[in-house]
Amino acid sequence: MELKKLQQQWNSFPEISMEERPVLSSDLEKIVVKNPLSDAFYLRKKIVLRVALISILWLLNGWQLRLQWMTNGRDLPQLIALFGLLSYSAYFHIRLLFFADYPTLLSLPLVTFLGKLETILDKYILSFKIMSWTAGFYILAAIEYLIYRINTDTYDSLSRNDWYKWLILIFLSVSIDILLLNTLIPRYRKLLITVRKYKEGIHAKAQNK
Amino acid sequence: MNNSTKRSGFDTDLRSLLKHQHRRVYSICRFFTNNYKEHQRLFTDIIAAASQNIRTRRENSDKNILLLRACINMTALHSISQELAPDTDRTLQFKSPDFQKSISGFRETMGELSDYDKFLLFFNFENVATEEIAELTGITPQSRSAQRKKEAITSKKSFNFIPYIKEKLIWS
Numbered sequence: 001m002e003l004k005k006l007q008q009q010w011n012s013f014p015e016i017s018m019e020e021r022p023v024l025s026s027d028l029e030k031i032v033v034k035n036p037l038s039d040a041f042y043l044r045k046k047i048v049l050r051v052a053l054i055s056i057l058w059l060l061n062g063w064q065l066r067l068q069w070m071t072n073g074r075d076l077p078q079l080i081a082l083f084g085l086l087s088y089s090a091y092f093h094i095r096l097l098f099f100a101d102y103p104t105l106l107s108l109p110l111v112t113f114l115g116k117l118e119t120i121l122d123k124y125i126l127s128f129k130i131m132s133w134t135a136g137f138y139i140l141a142a143i144e145y146l147i148y149r150i151n152t153d154t155y156d157s158l159s160r161n162d163w164y165k166w167l168i169l170i171f172l173s174v175s176i177d178i179l180l181l182n183t184l185i186p187r188y189r190k191l192l193i194t195v196r197k198y199k200e201g202i203h204a205k206a207q208n209k
Numbered sequence: 210m211n212n213s214t215k216r217s218g219f220d221t222d223l224r225s226l227l228k229h230q231h232r233r234v235y236s237i238c239r240f241f242t243n244n245y246k247e248h249q250r251l252f253t254d255i256i257a258a259a260s261q262n263i264r265t266r267r268e269n270s271d272k273n274i275l276l277l278r279a280c281i282n283m284t285a286l287h288s289i290s291q292e293l294a295p296d297t298d299r300t301l302q303f304k305s306p307d308f309q310k311s312i313s314g315f316r317e318t319m320g321e322l323s324d325y326d327k328f329l330l331f332f333n334f335e336n337v338a339t340e341e342i343a344e345l346t347g348i349t350p351q352s353r354s355a356q357r358k359k360e361a362i363t364s365k366k367s368f369n370f371i372p373y374i375k376e377k378l379i380w381s
Contacts, residue, residue: 002318003333008381009315010334013239017305020235020247028224028256036258036279040293041286099380106282107262107275109347110328113282119380196294198285198324206348 026127040191041117043124044102050127051093057134058086074159082137089130096123101180112201121192128180136173140165218255222301230276233335237280239312240319240327241287244302247320255283277337277345280327288324 016022065079076128096185100120144165148155158164234255242248258279258305263272291297301316303309322330325346332342 006315006318006330007334009311009318013311013315014305014307015306019238019245019303019305020232023228023231023256025224025228028227031253031256032220032227032260034253034257036254036261036283038286038290040290095380103261103265106258107266107270108282109286109345110281111280111347113278113347114285125379130225141210188370191289194289198289198292200301201323202285202325202346203348205323206346 014086035048037102040187042102043120044097044100045103047093047097047100050131051090051097052088054086054093054134058083058090077162078137078165082134085130085133085137089127089134092123092127092130096120099123111199111202114195114202118192118195118199121188121195125185125188125192127178128185132176132180133173135176136169139172139176140169143168223260226272226276227259230273231256233268233276235278236335237284237331239315241284241324243299245304247287248303249288251283254287257281258283274341274344277335277341280331281345284328285324344368 013020061079063082065076065083067073068079069077077205100116105113105116144155144158231252234252238248238251242251253361258275262275264281266272266275301309301313303312319327319330328346329342332345337345
């Protein structure tokens, strides 16, 4: 590759073309308010939605926990575990949101930017595990409610056997986790691998220079 | 009233800066886009990113550095998106015949280059100072040696409990 020849060709580009036309103020006004990140990279909306949902569930769970505490109910250990999980989940998502700091993300130097993007995607993939455990608790509650409506004796037997409930909970959570691993997670994982490969490629090239 | 005046003044400044510097954005698009649609989309995304960077900037940061960072970061995302869609047509198809001719010749002479080399070439054409390149890419000679040192340490110790916990607690 000849730098001189390249420079000559660079200078020979037409001053004005359909591709490189002067920017109008009216166009700029529309562009400057646009979000530059595509849906694949911009997870803010999804995280905010999750934080809102978790907060509602956390409040409901807190209220239920208070009732069970006062009446010394049977579901107390389960509700305490769910309360802990929801609290951690809220902390994890809020932390991810603050860490990502989308408005300043694109102003970072390239390698730092790619590294941060990699961490965001990695933690977002990890958050699906928390979500599957949370979903496990709620699906178990739905199953319990269904059994209660169908057959009260079966419900009584199930609520007295804590071990069964915990085993069902583990089974449900692991199943949802596997389901997510095969449906939603692959596209984020693929994106994470591509970002990582790209960052490593930049590093390798820079090291050779 | 003061705030709105300040805000509109700031927006005017931003718009005039972008208007003044838009050729730089077109320049980086020449390296990475293959057709008119891609070219226009990347240009719009970079301008939007630059405006976001400048709006949220700290007092001491340089507007030109932020613009160039928007250029290379958005281009990196463009390249990553292209890698995710391997079936996309990569032939050069631009609307303007003059531009098509110039870009075909330029790409032919340039050959197959890595994105990092393209960035360096872009910095060279845009007369970016060598000290600024490290500020834009985040790769300094020190960080390179630190990276090698880190790799040597990780290869020596296969499992170390404390760094494992540290890695889980501190996101970087």
